[in-house]
Amino acid sequence: MANEDEHKVILFQEALVLSENVERSVLIGNGFSYAYFNYANLLKNAGLETNECLLSLFDALKTVDFEYVIKTLEDAALVEEKYNKAARAHALRKEAQKLRRALVHAIRAVHPNFHTEVAGLAPALEFIDHFSNLFTLNYDFLLHWIRLQDTESFTDGFGLGEDDGEFRGPFSEEAWCNVYNLHGGLHLFSDADGAVRKRIGEPAIIEAIGKTIVEGKRLPLYVAEGTSSQKLAKIFGSPYLRHCYEQIKLCEGAFFVFGHSADRNDEHIYLQIFRTGIDHLYFCVHNPTPAGLAQLNAELVRYRALSESNVGFTFVDSASANVWGAAP
Numbered sequence: 468m469a470n471e472d473e474h475k476v477i478l479f480q481e482a483l484v485l486s487e488n489v490e491r492s493v494l495i496g497n498g499f500s501y502a503y504f505n506y507a508n509l510l511k512n513a514g515l516e517t518n519e520c521l522l523s524l525f526d527a528l529k530t531v532d533f534e535y536v537i538k539t540l541e542d543a544a545l546v547e548e549k550y551n552k553a554a555r556a557h558a559l560r561k562e563a564q565k566l567r568r569a570l571v572h573a574i575r576a577v578h579p580n581f582h583t584e585v586a587g588l589a590p591a592l593e594f595i596d597h598f599s600n601l602f603t604l605n606y607d608f609l610l611h612w613i614r615l616q617d618t619e620s621f622t623d624g625f626g627l628g629e630d631d632g633e634f635r636g637p638f639s640e641e642a643w644c645n646v647y648n649l650h651g652g653l654h655l656f657s658d659a660d661g662a663v664r665k666r667i668g669e670p671a672i673i674e675a676i677g678k679t680i681v682e683g684k685r686l687p688l689y690v691a692e693g694t695s696s697q698k699l700a701k702i703f704g705s706p707y708l709r710h711c712y713e714q715i716k717l718c719e720g721a722f723f724v725f726g727h728s729a730d731r732n733d734e735h736i737y738l739q740i741f742r743t744g745i746d747h748l749y750f751c752v753h754n755p756t757p758a759g760l761a762q763l764n765a766e767l768v769r770y771r772a773l774s775e776s777n778v779g780f781t782f783v784d785s786a787s788a789n790v791w792g793a794a795p
C-alpha cells in the first residue's frame with residue numbers, strides 16, 4: 468500500500484507519466500460538468516412554488532426522485548378511481564403531468580440546449596482520450612457531446628440496436644462499450660421489460676427529451692440525489708445500471724476520479740472501486756487545501772478499509788488537467 472505522503476498533490480501530467488504503461492479508467496463526477504450544468508439538483512429548478520402540495524410531497528416521501536413521486540401520484544389516482552372518486556383521480560393525474568412538465572422546465576433551466584453552446588469540447592476530448600474506460604455519475608449530456616467527436620474510440624453499448632428515428636437500442640451487453648452511465652442519463656429511457664434505449668434527435672436533443680417526458684409520459688432513467696443505499700437500490704433495480712456498476716470491478720491499472728468529492732452518499736461507488744484489481748487510484752482535487760485534503764484522505768482511507776483493500780492513492784490538482792481549455 469502506497470504511503471499517502473502527507474497529502475502530497477501532484478499535477479495531472481505527472482499522474483499520466485506515472486500511469487503511462489498501464490490501462491487507465493476514469494470516474495467523472497458533477498464537478499466535470501459544473502461550468503455548463505448546475506447539479507444544485509433539478510428539484511430546485513423545477514419552478515414549483517414553495518407552498519405547493521407537489522413540493523411538500525417530495526418532503527413527505529423523503530425523496531428528490533421525480534419518477535418516484537409521479538408513480539406515487541398515479542398509483543393514488545388508480546386507488547381513487549377504484550373507489551369511484553373520478554374527480555380526485557383526475558386531479559391526481561393532472562398533478563403527475565404537471566410534475567413531468569416541471570422536470571422538463573428544470574432540465575431546460577440548467578442544461579445547454581445545443582452542443583454549439585459548449586466551448587471547449589476539443590480539449591475535453593483530449594482529456595478523455597487518456598482513458599480506456601469512462602464511468603460517469605452525471606446524467607447531463609456533456610459527455611455525450613464530447614463523444615460525438617470520436618465515436619470510434621468511445622461507445623456506449625447501443626451500437627447493435629435499431630434506430631427508429633426517436634430511439635436507438637436496446638442496450639446490449641454484447642455490443643462494444645467503454646462508456647458507462649452509472650447513474651443513468653437524461654437521454655436514457657427504460658421499456659416496460661427493463662430494456663434501455665437512448666433518445667436521439669440531434670441537434671435539438673433537449674427538446675426531444677422534453678417531448679418524450681411530456682407527450683410520451685416517459686421519464687429518463689437517472690439516479691437522483693439520495694443516500695448511497697437509496698442510489699444502490701435503484702441501480703440494482705435496473706439491469707442496465709447494474710451492468711454498468713459491475714463493470715467497475717473489472718478495471719485494472721490506474722483509476723482516476725475527476726470532479727467528485729468522495730461524499731458518503733456515493734459510498735457504493737468507492738467501495739466498488741477499492742474492490743477492483745487496480746494498481747493505484749489518482750484522485751483529482753479542486754482547489755486543494757490542507758484541511759480539505761485531510762478530510763478527503765480520511766474518507767478514502769475509510770472506504771479502503773471497508774473494502775479490505777491495500778490500493779494506494781495519490782491526490783492530483785484537477786485544475787492542471789485543463790479539461791475545458793480556457794474557462795467559459
